[in-house]
Amino acid sequence: MTQEEFQQLLIAYREGTLAPVDKALFFKWLPVYEKQLAEQLDRDLHDPAIQPLGDEATRDIIYNAIQLTAHSDADLSYPMRGKPSLRRWGWAAAAILAGVMVLGSIYFPVYRNRAQPAEAVARLQDVPPGQNKAVLILSDGSKVTLDSAGNQVIRQGATVVRKQGGSLQYDEEERGPAVAYNTLSTPLGGQFRIVLSDGTKVWLNAGSSIRYPVTFAGHERVVEVTGETYFEVADDATAPFIVKAARQEIKVLGTRFNVNAYADEPMVSTTLLNGAVRIVSGNVTRLLKPGEQLATQYASNEVTVRSVNVDNVVAWTSGKFMFENSDIKAVMRQLARWYDVEVMYGSDIPSREFVGEIERDLHLSQVLKILEQNNIHFKIQGRKIIVLR
Incomplete structure (x- = not known):
């Protein structure tokens, strides 16, 4: 590949228009032409037409973010809800979409020598990311372990429950009295999806649960949740959908919303994507x-x-x-749930804030390597992580 051909790939990468096949080619040849990357960043630092990089330190940060990705085996793609405006964010977006989290007000500190990760992380017996797994508790108290392998069919009265991959679906053959309840719960390190008998879709994050009737009857559809759940509620104007969570009761007719009710978070929150919800919280x-x-x-x-x-x-x-001005404890709470690890803190907890995103399919060691580049260190004891300055 010539310098001119690599330069074309480099500009397309900066603009976020690089096709997947060309992205692989870009990272293949980056070690050969890495000087061009540094020179391009130098030019963009002083180009008023480019989204400001901030200063030379930030320019070096983005350089290292791309270098880190070039020398990792991380997948460079992930599903997205909406296509971001890459031209607005320039190199910062390019670094994010490379699979690297952008941290703090100046992103990563710079390490041009590609230093190896801290010894503590190197000794870590790597922890894989979470996966599709859950436990279904039937109305008689019996438990069914669920994962992504194979398919299952469970009959409960007039309702057929089908498990396909990481999803559970209830098909109501005829409506009966709502006397039977099931509970679906995900462990730490697990996630699952369920389609209730009315067609409502629910996603469960790690360490979450939902209790629901096998079939809905009457003039209300009531479920109870813990942890974090995302809902896409089926329309039924005659039967409002009600979600009961810690200190909140959410009433909807048909909408999409997210409930975060983890007991270890400082608050329980409900976020509305579309439609309308009425929330009762105490006297409010x-x-x-x-x-x-x-x-x-x-x-x-x-x-x-x-x-x-x-x-x-x-x-x-x-x-x-996704981290949005999150402190280290907020970041580590998410990691602890997804990787099923215990997190403890030293006497001098870092006060930095984190902004950016990272894929959930990375191994824990990959995540810790990224965090350590922000001058945060970890001591590993089995499945316990001690956060140090």
Whole structure:
């Protein structure tokens, strides 16, 4: 490949228009032409037509982010809910879409010598990412272990339950009284999807559960959830859909929304993507509009409503972690649930904030390598991670 041909690939990569086959070619030849990458970043640093890189340190950060990806075996693609505006963000978006998380106000600190990860991480017995797995508790108390392997059919009265891959679907052959309840729960390191008998689709994140009637009857459809769940509710104007979570009750007719009710988070929150929901939290009743999030603080019961980026909130359903001005504890809570590890903290906890995204199909060691480039270190003891400055 000539320098001119590589330059064309480099510009397309910066603009986010590089086709997958060309992206593989770009990273193949990057070690040969890495000087061109550095020179291009130098030019863009002072080009007013390019989204500002910030300063020379930030330019070096993006250089290393791309270099890190070029020398890793990470998958360079992942499902996305919407196509981002790559031209707006320039090199920062290119680094993110390479599968590398952008951290802090200046992204990564720079290490031009491609230093090896910290010894603690190198000694880590690697932990794979979470997978599709759950436990189904039937109305008689019996338990069925579910994963992605094979298909199953379970009959409960007039309802047939079909397990296909990482999804569970309830098909109602005839409506009966809602006397039988099932509970679907995901362990730490697991996720699952379910289609209820009315056609409502529910995604369960790691360490979550939903209790629901095998078949809905009457004038309400009521379910109870813990952890984090994402709903796409089937329309039925005659039977409102009600979700009961910690300190919140969400009433809808047909809509898409996310509920985060993990007990180890500082608050329980409901985020509306479209439609309308009415939420009761203590003495407060609020009607949410799309793009709004209602949060109830566990400690004080304070209720707040704010506008949020809904794509960030539900990024987990598309196989991504999304961090938006998140502190280290918020980051590690997500990792602990997905990788089923225990996290502890040293006496001097880093106060940095994290902004960006990373794929959930990476091994834990890959994630820790990225975090360590932000001057955060870890001590590993079995499945326990101690966070140090």
